[in-house]
Amino acid sequence: MKPVKLGLLGLGTVGSGTANVLKRNSDEITRRAGRGIEIVAAAGKNLDSHQCRDVTGMRLTEDAFSVVNDPQVEVVVELIGGTTLARELVLAAIDQGKHVVTANKALIALHGNEIFTRAQEKGVIVAFEAAVAGGIPIIKAIREGLAGNRINWVAGIINGTGNFILTEMRDKGRDFQDVLAEAQRLGYAEADPTFDVEGIDAAHKLTILASIAFGIPLQFDRVHTEGITGITREDVAYANELGYRIKHLGIARRTEQGIELRVHPTFIPERRLIANVDGVMNAVLVSADAVGPTLYYGAGAGSEPTGSAVVADIVDVVRAMTTDPENRVPHLAFQADTLADTTILPMEDVKTSFYLRLRVLDRPGVMADITRILASLDISIEAILQKEQDDDTTEADVILLTHEVREGNMIQAIREIEALETVKTPVIRIRLENLK
Amino acid sequence: MKPVKLGLLGLGTVGSGTANVLKRNSDEITRRAGRGIEIVAAAGKNLDSHQCRDVTGMRLTEDAFSVVNDPQVEVVVELIGGTTLARELVLAAIDQGKHVVTANKALIALHGNEIFTRAQEKGVIVAFEAAVAGGIPIIKAIREGLAGNRINWVAGIINGTGNFILTEMRDKGRDFQDVLAEAQRLGYAEADPTFDVEGIDAAHKLTILASIAFGIPLQFDRVHTEGITGITREDVAYANELGYRIKHLGIARRTEQGIELRVHPTFIPERRLIANVDGVMNAVLVSADAVGPTLYYGAGAGSEPTGSAVVADIVDVVRAMTTDPENRVPHLAFQADTLADTTILPMEDVKTSFYLRLRVLDRPGVMADITRILASLDISIEAILQKEQDDDTTEADVILLTHEVREGNMIQAIREIEALETVKTPVIRIRLENLK
Structure with a gap:
């Protein structure tokens, strides 16, 4: 069977990471998906600066619409970020009956209702695992893995920059501004850190989590959002002394009166597992009626961790396009005729x-x-x-x-x-x- | 559309939990699955002692084959345990073209290769999320969520009884035999605790994890298995003093020479998140090349936690049976026309x-x-x-x-x-x- 042909929009950190993971693991990915996957066209703003290790077989262009419109392209992978051009490109792809994979949390949080309605009309998939908590398969866990539950609440450390800053403030007794400057130097924080430290990025992600947890439309404008810029090292020290950690949490909770949607710094008891999620790592704690608490931990950002989630979505799409619907996912993860005879070590x-x-x-x-x-x-x-x-x-x-x-x-x-x-x-x- | 009709085999802890979750959350589950789900027949050994809160509409019988053979039944849910009768029932269901959901780790670890081959021939799904780590959606995470990765190793606390015993030994400085007796009194350990404390249960689960992580056949007889009966409170205390915890881990690791498959007590640094997974809880840590480390934590056993995983599998099967293959999972987890207008709390x-x-x-x-x-x-x-x-x-x-x-x-x-x-x-x- 011929490989599935992807069009990649964006050759920045996540775009390059996705391309590199697809190339490096193409053998295992093909065994899992039941079909080869190749990027036939890729668009970037500055074609000289991409970090893809191997662009063999890719048409490189600065014109993203030419990728969407490329008749070869069956699946469009949107990794340019932002909400204006990205929205136009995604809607154009859907209108052409192409499946879409995106890592764009702002796009989904702000325009998801419109995009999903259009996708449903056209019978295409729009997959967005990478939009929340990077490489952690949290969308899949909630949407499918917990499908039997009534979910009570979700609480997540869903911004790695903020968590890095709070962790450093605690471990080293340093001030917010001081650690922020270091995070910027290390590349964990943007030159303009507003989206991260003011909680806007976390609010985008919380919007998505709340929707899939409770079955409500995406409502970004209803999230109460506070950042971590007001956290002082005095409060961090008092938290410690009292047996707590300060974490920047996104919380969505179902109550009898309505649903709470809020992002803010939060004292949590230091004995909780999630209180010990440090540095740039993310974690999402879900409380549900049948399973009780479950927690999902991993890298919430970065080139290949985010690429990992993008590729998982691509594999899902390819499995849906290609295989018998009743055996979309092979029983043992890999296609039955590709199981390997690897030595088991004595x-x-x-x-x-x-x-x-x-x-x-x-x-x-x-x-x-x-x-x-x-x-x-x-x-x-x-x-x-x-x-x-x-x-x-x-x-x-x-x-x-x-x-x-x-x-x-x-x-x-x-x-x-x-x-x-x-x-x-x-x-x-x-x-x-x-x-x- | 008419509800999907299930036949339930087993009315013990997990069978009752599954039935109770399906009834209690039927409204949300239907909104997620796109179709109602009902148990039309259920088989148990002792019909007077089941813990189902509501058996309306279920034909109750002691004859499990009559449930498999019931022409109404479209999906067979095997929760009787054991490997002899369970194998016969599952193969009989497959031969009749019925989908199967099972929580039976021993069955999958020992007879999975045969069962999946037969299922593939007949074009039916055999789903087994509940077989590993109870309510944690770890099969889904590895098989789908990490599909872009080359997995390096998997290490899991995958037996709650063993973890409860080791946690109590550490927290209270007690002896193994003493804590085991308490675990038996609390219902965490069986009267014959061999499967748990000798690592056989963990080896069943590790067999499954290794297969889906590395794309190899199920090979239970190749797992090196050691229990925790030899752990003394002296060693637990020395571990503490040295900055470690002793956990009973199942480990599957890919090396250049071959794959390691082993279950044994293990010193791990106390700062690792998984070292702080205590009591009857389970956790699986996966190290993969693109995403790095990810961890999945939750209840590994129990009536409703295991029922949660069984129901997730049922929803997967119903989505595959019912909906457009390209929109098997609704974008926002619930069918688009069922999103709720719930109040967002000021x-x-x-x-x-x-x-x-x-x-x-x-x-x-x-x-x-x-x-x-x-x-x-x-x-x-x-x-x-x-x-x-x-x-x-x-x-x-x-x-x-x-x-x-x-x-x-x-x-x-x-x-x-x-x-x-x-x-x-x-x-x-x-x-x-x-x-x-």
Whole structure:
């Protein structure tokens, strides 16, 4: 079957990230989607400055409408941002019966009602996973994964810039202006940071979340929006002292009187998982009647994280265009005839770090014996802790943390250590993972 | 359009939860699915002991095959567990061209390859979101939400019983056997806890996660599985001291040599979000090349949480059976003609708790004035903190945390407090949410 042909609008951060992910993972993506996917035309403002690593097969142009109108293009991917030109381009694509994928939260929050009505008339899909919380598949989770629930409320850290600033203020006791300047230097904040720090970006996203959670039209102008510019390091410090963290949350809550839509700095108890979402990361906490609380965490912005969500939407569209509607998503994620015969690694070849606990006789030379055995099997030590036992001063616990080592080597080392007459009980070993 | 007719196999915890969620939320579910859904027949072992709150319209029987064979039944929902009878029932349903939804991880892990092959031949869907991590839509997230990524590894707390035991051992310094007995009393652990504490249940789930993450067949017999029965409170305490937590993880990792599949107790740094997933909750951390790390958290078991995932699968199936394939999922989650005209609450009617910070003259009577104003507006105080200022002993900071109060009342209170001549600067106020 011929590949599906995409037209890409926008070659900035997200456009380049999307193009790069599609190229790099084309093999796996094809196995998942059941069909190849290629960008045949791409429009950007400045064609010399794009960050796509490989533009083979793409017609590059500065004329975005020429991409939408290109008869080859079956799916239009809108990544230029803004709400005027983007709206015109998206409506033009829909009018031509082309599916649309967009990452544009402002466009959906402000013009989504119009766009979706038009899409429905024309029988095309407009997909917008990347518009909220970047790479986190939160739209899919709420729209499909929680479809059995009555949703009570949604609370999200949905602006990475704001969360980075609040995290730095807390960790380093710094002032808002000071951290903002650093965020601008690092590229986390725009030269004009208004959209992020005044909560407008978060309000766009909250508008979308509330609509899909409660089944109400998009109503951006009804969101109460406060920024974080008034947060001082004194308040951050008092929050800490009281056992709270200050987070900039978007909250949509269903009450008997009506729906609350609000973006503002919020004290939340430090023991909540979402209170520990730091730096530029995003997280959305959803409270629903059947499932209870669920939380979705990940990168909320950036080239490839946002590209990840755009590509997921593209795969959804391709699956809908191509495959048997009743088997749109393959049971095991990849098309059944493309499952791979990859080796499963025997456990002795798996590499992890280890925690070891030994009970030893408290006498000279014991540690030397143990470290000699470890070294001879290529096992390097990250930390050692020795604990005298209250009840018996002739024995001690030795705790070791190792660096990564092949499991087979560790089994051999333990065998040799247990053979030492100074080691009194079997060695306790628990694997250690940094999960980085 | 006539409702879709389900046949339910199993009226135990999950079966009753599914039936109750479908009934209670039938209105919202119909708005999402585009069509009503009703259970027309249900089979259980002991019809007197089910926990369904409303069985109107259901034919109840002890004969599960009669439900599968019922000509009315279009979708079979298998919630009896086990792998022998369940396999026969599911294959019989597929052979009759009926879609299947199941929560049965053992069935999928052991017989999924056979079942999916048969389903594909017959052109039916077999959906199994509830088989892994209960109510968390993790199958959907990996299979669809991350479809653009090459997945590096998956690490999950995917057995709630085990996580409850490890959490209690850590929080209370108790022994494994002691906590296990309590978990059994609370109903978190079975009378025979082998499947949970020996890691077999987690290995079933990991088998499924690895398959959909890497595009490999289901290979339960290749999972290296260790339980938590050997974890002592000494090791839990040492982990703590070293800045780690012990969690029972299922890990599937892609390496150059092959794929690792393993379930075992694991030291993880306490600062990782997943290290702070406590009690019976589940979480799955996925590391992928484009999006980076994402985490999915929620209830991994229980009547309605698991029912939530079962119903999400049912809605997916109904959407595939019913709607235009290119608009399987409505743009705003609910069918466009069912969006609700719910009131958006004005901000002054929103109720939250508050953090207030005031700079006051450090003299008698000030606190009395403030608390009088708050009381007069129905604002009750949860905590007060008074801080003398180093630089100026005539002034002090007063920090107040309030209980929930209507925003309009708080605005009025702040106006009156700021009018006091003992209050020197505008009142700082930040809303506080418990997110429970």
